Amino acid sequence: MALLEVDGLKTYFKTQEGTLKAVDGISFNLEKGQAMGLAGESGCGKTTAALSIMKLLPANGFLAGGMINFMGQDMSKVTGDKLRAIRWRDISIIFQGAMNALNPVKRVGDQIVEPILLHEKVDEEVALKRVKELFELVGINPNRIREYPHEFSGGMRQRVMIAMALACRPKLVICDEPTTALDVMIQAQILQLLKNLQQELELAMIIISHDLSVLAETCDLLSIMYAGKIVERASAVEVFSNPQHPYTKGLIAAFPNIKGERKMPASIAGNPPNLINPPVGCRFAERCYMTQDVCRQEEPPLVEVLPGHFAACHFVKPMGV
Amino acid sequence: MPKELLMVENLQVWFPVRRGFVESLTSKEQRFVRAVDGVSFNIKEREIFCLVGESGCGKTTTGKAILRLVEPTGGNVRYYGTGLNAAMIKEAIQRAVSKKLMSKAEAEEALSTGAIDVRKLPKDKMKMLRQKMQMIFQDPYESLNPKQSIYDIVAEPLVVNNLGANEADREKRVAKALDDAGLRPPKHFMWRYPHEVSGGQRQRVGIAGALVLEPAFLVADEPVSMLDVSIRSEILKLMLDLRDKKGLTYLFITHDLSVAYVFSDRIGIMYLGKIVELGPTEEVIKKPMHPYTKALISVVPKPDPRMKTEKIILKGERPDPAHIPPGCRFHPRCPYAMEKCKVEEPDAIYVSQEHWVSCWLAAGEGKTE
Numbered sequence: 001m002a003l004l005e006v007d008g009l010k011t012y013f014k015t016q017e018g019t020l021k022a023v024d025g026i027s028f029n030l031e032k033g034q035a036m037g038l039a040g041e042s043g044c045g046k047t048t049a050a051l052s053i054m055k056l057l058p059a060n061g062f063l064a065g066g067m068i069n070f071m072g073q074d075m076s077k078v079t080g081d082k083l084r085a086i087r088w089r090d091i092s093i094i095f096q097g098a099m100n101a102l103n104p105v106k107r108v109g110d111q112i113v114e115p116i117l118l119h120e121k122v123d124e125e126v127a128l129k130r131v132k133e134l135f136e137l138v139g140i141n142p143n144r145i146r147e148y149p150h151e152f153s154g155g156m157r158q159r160v161m162i163a164m165a166l167a168c169r170p171k172l173v174i175c176d177e178p179t180t181a182l183d184v185m186i187q188a189q190i191l192q193l194l195k196n197l198q199q200e201l202e203l204a205m206i207i208i209s210h211d212l213s214v215l216a217e218t219c220d221l222l223s224i225m226y227a228g229k230i231v232e233r234a235s236a237v238e239v240f241s242n243p244q245h246p247y248t249k250g251l252i253a254a255f256p257n258i259k260g261e262r263k264m265p266a267s268i269a270g271n272p273p274n275l276i277n278p279p280v281g282c283r284f285a286e287r288c289y290m291t292q293d294v295c296r297q298e299e300p301p302l303v304e305v306l307p308g309h310f311a312a313c314h315f316v317k318p319m320g321v
Numbered sequence: 322m323p324k325e326l327l328m329v330e331n332l333q334v335w336f337p338v339r340r341g342f343v344e345s346l347t348s349k350e351q352r353f354v355r356a357v358d359g360v361s362f363n364i365k366e367r368e369i370f371c372l373v374g375e376s377g378c379g380k381t382t383t384g385k386a387i388l389r390l391v392e393p394t395g396g397n398v399r400y401y402g403t404g405l406n407a408a409m410i411k412e413a414i415q416r417a418v419s420k421k422l423m424s425k426a427e428a429e430e431a432l433s434t435g436a437i438d439v440r441k442l443p444k445d446k447m448k449m450l451r452q453k454m455q456m457i458f459q460d461p462y463e464s465l466n467p468k469q470s471i472y473d474i475v476a477e478p479l480v481v482n483n484l485g486a487n488e489a490d491r492e493k494r495v496a497k498a499l500d501d502a503g504l505r506p507p508k509h510f511m512w513r514y515p516h517e518v519s520g521g522q523r524q525r526v527g528i529a530g531a532l533v534l535e536p537a538f539l540v541a542d543e544p545v546s547m548l549d550v551s552i553r554s555e556i557l558k559l560m561l562d563l564r565d566k567k568g569l570t571y572l573f574i575t576h577d578l579s580v581a582y583v584f585s586d587r588i589g590i591m592y593l594g595k596i597v598e599l600g601p602t603e604e605v606i607k608k609p610m611h612p613y614t615k616a617l618i619s620v621v622p623k624p625d626p627r628m629k630t631e632k633i634i635l636k637g638e639r640p641d642p643a644h645i646p647p648g649c650r651f652h653p654r655c656p657y658a659m660e661k662c663k664v665e666e667p668d669a670i671y672v673s674q675e676h677w678v679s680c681w682l683a684a685g686e687g688k689t690e
Binding site for chain 1 (some may be wrong): 372375437458463519520550551553554555557558561576578579580582583584602603606616617618620621622623624625626627630632633638639688
């Protein structure tokens with residue numbers, strides 16, 4: 001059985017203008033030790049999907065349907081103390097803009113000790129020892145545990161956040177835009193660290209990013225989201241070598257490649273649809289170069305094109321047809 | 322041969338480090354943060370020159386110092402008067418002489434070459450020059466006043482510079498700028514507020530605000546880094562179109578080498594307040610000479626998992642510009658550092674006609690491998 005099974009997940013938000021369908025029926029599985037990338041433009045629902053798994057939605061957000069099964073438990077039914085026991089112990093998250101997610105008036109060591117003491121019956125001495133090990137693991141001098149966040153640079157703070165996410169030896173770590181605010185050189189350091197940790201500790205990881213090239217370097221699997229839906233899902237190599245959905249093709253073409261030819265990348269004209277009243281039919285139809293009448297009338301199902309490679313477009317050939 | 326538009330010589334921006342009371346009593350030497358520490362380059366008309374570097378390397382400060390949005394503390398910036406008429410140049414120089422900012426000899430030389438020394442202009446004449454030299458800012462979510470309509474934002478430079486005969490004339494100019502920036506039809510956007518348009522359209526508003534004065538030279542500071550990948554190239558293409566149609570010249574500032582690669586004509590790689598390598602884009606990216614350039618190129622994420630390339634990951638983070646290391650400033654992080662690098666700063670060495678690098682390795686000292 002997979003570590004995490006998400007099936008038909010729907011997360012909606014109540015807003016003044018109506019119900020916003022931020023995530024509208026997405027499904028995927030994640031095995032132990034696998035890294036999956038979740039890519040898409042801003043506002044496509046990738047962060048909402050991650051927050052739904054940890055049940056960290058804001059007050060106006062709610063699960064409108066579907067199922068999240070984590071280690072055999074139905075997450076939609078887990079509440080209160082049981083939920084608290086799972087959060088950070090089994091699933092942890094590295095937040096977007098993690099550089100600002102640390103408490104500025106607490107020593108970094110104490111901030112990491114806190115979840116360890118909360119979740120495990122150990123005394124502070126053991127916990128501090130663990131923090132030192134964690135610092136070593138993420139490449140920070142263990143003597144720095146008594147320093148405050150402002151004494152660390154951006155890249156180092158990101159490492160502290162990673163150490164914190166690993167504090168209780170979780171099975172699944174969600175990274176929300178882990179390198180977005182960082183410099184290229186620091187980004188390379190952090191990506192290498194994440195990849196090493198993932199392999200060393202056999203972590204399952206969900207990496208959320210709008211930057212396909214970052215995901216290309218770190219993930220085994222890739223899911224491309226558009227307007228609340230997964231439009232293509234396959235192994236990372238498959239997605240890049242054999243993209244099926246026009247949106248995926250557009251996204252890949254939008255990246256300048258420093259090793260390739262020197263030409264201006266293509267862009268995808270237009271804007272994503274409003275998710276309060278999403279269009280019937282394919283949500284990408286307005287921006288797609290191959291739209292026909294059927295696209296505006298009928299929503300394409302996610303079909304298996306090749307073993308393990310799914311795409312939701314009227315013009316892909318399902319396997320065996 | 323295209324005409325020079327801008328010449329930057331040994332530009333310096335040093336910020337004094339604030340001293341505590343006790344420190345000032347013990348009269349320790351005043352220390353400086355040397356944000357820009359001797360930068361030289363030139364830009365020709367209709368050229369796109371790109372400054373690339375990590376955050377804190379001084380690339381934005383360089384851009385601002387050229388427009389005197391921060392005051393340079395040393396060096397020269399010469400603007401060759403593109404877009405200005407002879408009378409305007411003469412008036413500006415006379416004003417500078419009467420304010421004793423420029424000597425008679427300097428004024429005569431400036432009049433004969435038509436080059437204005439940006440650093441020596443009085444403040445009120447700088448305003449005139451800035452009509453021809455404008456800036457596009459990084460974050461379209463923060464650089465637009467949320468309480469102003471798009472018309473007010475774009476018309477503000479006209480108001481400040483007292484341009485436009487009347488309201489109707491201003492509206493015409495704003496409409497033209499919006500149209501040039503690709504916000505069509507302008508009427509549809511003019512009376513909206515920034516929150517009512519998308520991120521890409523916001524950046525177009527920022528560009529329209531720079532275009533409304535009909536400048537000749539634009540400093541574009543990371544204009545696409547906050548935008549979604551799918552709309553980045555639209556903005557870049559708009560900037561290229563504007564160059565072709567209006568003959569604009571850009572100083573493009575970015576940390577993203579892959580954007581610089583597809584967009585610019587020449588690249589300067591900055592490290593800790595200095596340019597360490599400069600040359601035509603294709604040559605710098607395909608045949609980098611400086612170890613820092615090589616490392617930067619190797620860590621750019623490639624949008625293809627099948628392309629596994631060797632990465633040169635530099636240890637540590639960039640050092641503090643308040644404590645610049647002696648010798649070559651890159652030597653503490655350089656994988657090839659030699660004894661000489663620790664004591665002596667390398668000069669620019671030309672490896673081809675337009676491509677220079679400041680590294681002892683290029684001078685034939687030591688071995689790379």
